[in-house]
Amino acid sequence: MRMGLLQLNSVSKIFDTITAVDRISFALAEGEFLSLLGPSGSGKTTTLQMIAGLTHPSSGEILLAGRPIGPLPPYKRDIGMVFQNYALFPHLTVARNIAFPLEMRRMRRAEIARRVAAVLKLVDLSGFEGRYPQQLSGGQQQRVALARAIVFEPKLLLMDEPLGALDKKLREQMQLEIKHLHKRLGVSIVYVTHDQDEALVMSDRIGVFNQGRLEQIGTVEELYEQPTTRFVAEFVGETNVIRGEVRDGANGCCILETAEGPLRGRARQAVTTGSAALISVRPERLRLAAGQPARSDGDGIQGHICEVIYMGRLRKYVLDTAGGQKLIVARQVAGVEANSFAVGDAVVATFQPEDAVVLQDAHEHGDK
């Protein structure tokens, strides 16, 4: 494996009886933006804390630039960290907060002042030197926390759900700002979030966490188009999952026998005939046509529209299928919709086999 900036080898963290982090391994290249994405309690923050040195791994090792950093205490690791609640020192001004890491490194006063001013300009807070954290808005505090974490030019920056406390508009604005900062500084970032839209916007790669395990790591496109587990398919973006039995599984193209009839999809791993499996189709990859009594050729699911949700850019249809489950179809609203349906219409939802992914039906990932 290529030696990147950061490497985790089979790192675990066990608290009494709870395994918070279960044999996580991944590598981070220089300048890369990696998001750790997952629901609350899935182990992402604990992983971050182990990288920072605030918690000790129960097993496994962490390498920074090829060297194990296990024995190094947090104050010697030279890693920047932005905390969820910002952790700004309330008794220090903005300037002193930002100057703090430089003072710890015994930099000269003039140099400190210069750097603080420069980084304040970078985060667009020039003039705020004398204010105290309590006097700032949430967004401003967030930027001070960021400034403080990068002023000493670390190679690696850790961010623990830094935008969680901000409202939607501000969050979206900050996401772009962070992304631009990343490009500008060339620093490697490990970013923890539970918001998949956020991860999609900002990251080069995403690692999806579930109950302490790293289920899949890859680019946004890889995760979206080729999820390897049901959890990833459902967590990153929206999808429809249909249960079935493998009827024919030869070189990547698979036929599943389902309650909706036979459906085809791509399988990344080998599947054995007769085994239980799932097929995952994204809502926007489904097309709707007026229903016909006879089964149409190809992969189609019959049903009735039970709900229509207008969302501006998209129109979502919720279908009651013939096989007894709910299907979500999303169509773009493009001008005068020639092809829009109403509640009660009988329809067939069709998709291309390349747009569907076949996944193992492992029972731990079963019902969510």
Add this chain to the structure above:
Amino acid sequence: MTGAYSERFWPSLRAAFCLAIVVFLIAPMVIVAIVSLSSAPFLTFPPPGLSLQWYRKLSGSSVWLDAIATSASIMLPSAAVATAAGTAAAVGLARARIPGAGLIASLIMAPMIVPVIITAAAMLGAFRAWGLQGTRVGLILAHTTLAIPYVVFTVLAAMRLVDDRLESAALTLGATRWRAFWRITFPLILPAVLSGLLFAMVISFDELVVSIFLSSPTVRPVTVQMWSDVRGDVDPTIAAIGTLLLVFSVSALLLETALNRQRARPLVAEAAATGPEATR
């Protein structure tokens, strides 16, 4: 401080130090208890042997039994009145519109802040003029006055925790203001009221300085009796009575702690931080 990277040294040193301080806090009282069981008529520690003779002496001494009875007969009424008046005041301050509320609150809290010696001397002068010096009633009135601030402090803190929107909800559901208070708010502040009652009882029973000034040879609480004995010839009888006082206090504290198991920790620390043995 955090994680596994703090060295072993500082936490161990701190633990040892804290143990020493805890011993410092508790040991003297344990020693009094042990001395009270001494078989020798001296205050030596460790005692040469154990015996219950001093407690027997207490139970046979009319001086001491009278003193205990006096203390009890002062404690009960004063604690009751202080709790009632203090609770009422706290409720009023928390909920009602009172002109000059700040000043009134300061006035009510004043006995807690003013050094007790001043209160004692002042009460001596005034009570003497009113013919209350050396009477049981005088002592009851004095103890009540001293206890009220603690009750108010405790109950007021609890009132502030109870959302007054609960009463509003009760009002929309058809309750009168009075019933809303008794059925909703009062049960919620009851632990604090009982804490206040316990505080008031311990304050009264342990009170010394004011009682010195206001007692007489015929009306003499336990603490005053101890005070006069402790500066003369001392034998372990004093230790025995002291131990009884300690048992009383610790029992009250245990009761209070059990009452407040549900409450947030900082609240207990703050409410208890103005405990019975404050400004003396």
Add this chain to the structure above:
Amino acid sequence: MNDRSDLGAWLVLPAVLIVGVLFAYPVSWLLAKSVTEPVVGLQNFKQLIEAPVYLKALWNTIVVSGSVTLLCVLLGYPLAYTMAHAGERLRRLLIFVVLIPFWSSILVRTFAWMVLLQQKGLINKTLIDYLGLIDQPLTLIYNRTGVLIGMSHILLPFMVLPLYSVLTRIEPSLAQAAASLGAPPHRNFLRIYLPLSLPGLVAGGVLVFVIGLGYYITPALLGGPGDTMIAQLIEMQIADFGNWGLAGALAVILLLGTTMTFLFVSRSLLGVR
């Protein structure tokens, strides 16, 4: 927030009456005596300032109270820190332990120290007989040492509890952030934790100092003639000499000292930011 009702105003009346009549009036009367007895004028204060015995007692009071405050800070900070960082059960146990002396009679506690500090008391016994460290017993009682030990013991909870209250509110993420920014443990403590704990230290310190100023029982039982504090003077003036004017003047000074300490501290705390 509800509209406040007018009806409940009378609820405060009983407490106000009791405290007003039985406390406020007598105290005002006593304070007034300082300038009305035996004749109208400031002669009582003049007497206090001119006689060295009174000045010495005033000085003693401040020094003793200040020393006790310092001792309580040194003893109390580690204890409060441990309590704030302890697990649930240890924390509750420590709070209980700190509260016990708090709820017990000062007289009994002071008496306990009388037992411990005397010539043949446990402390001397341990040093001489058990540990063999010294030959002659130390005089630990009826002098300044006894007073300091006794008062520190009794006033320690007043330092620990307010301090603990503040320490539990310090966010743990602040120390973590400081560590991630390069602060080694001792600098982390000095630059981040200690400044943030200062309000608690001040609150506890003021409490201990002010209560100590007015102390009577402990100095009376554990101190020597050279350790007389204001409260004992007040008692002497009334009980032995019947000199209410002088007693009133002493009370005025004590009260002034108490009030000024409070004001000074809250002013300087509020003034910083």
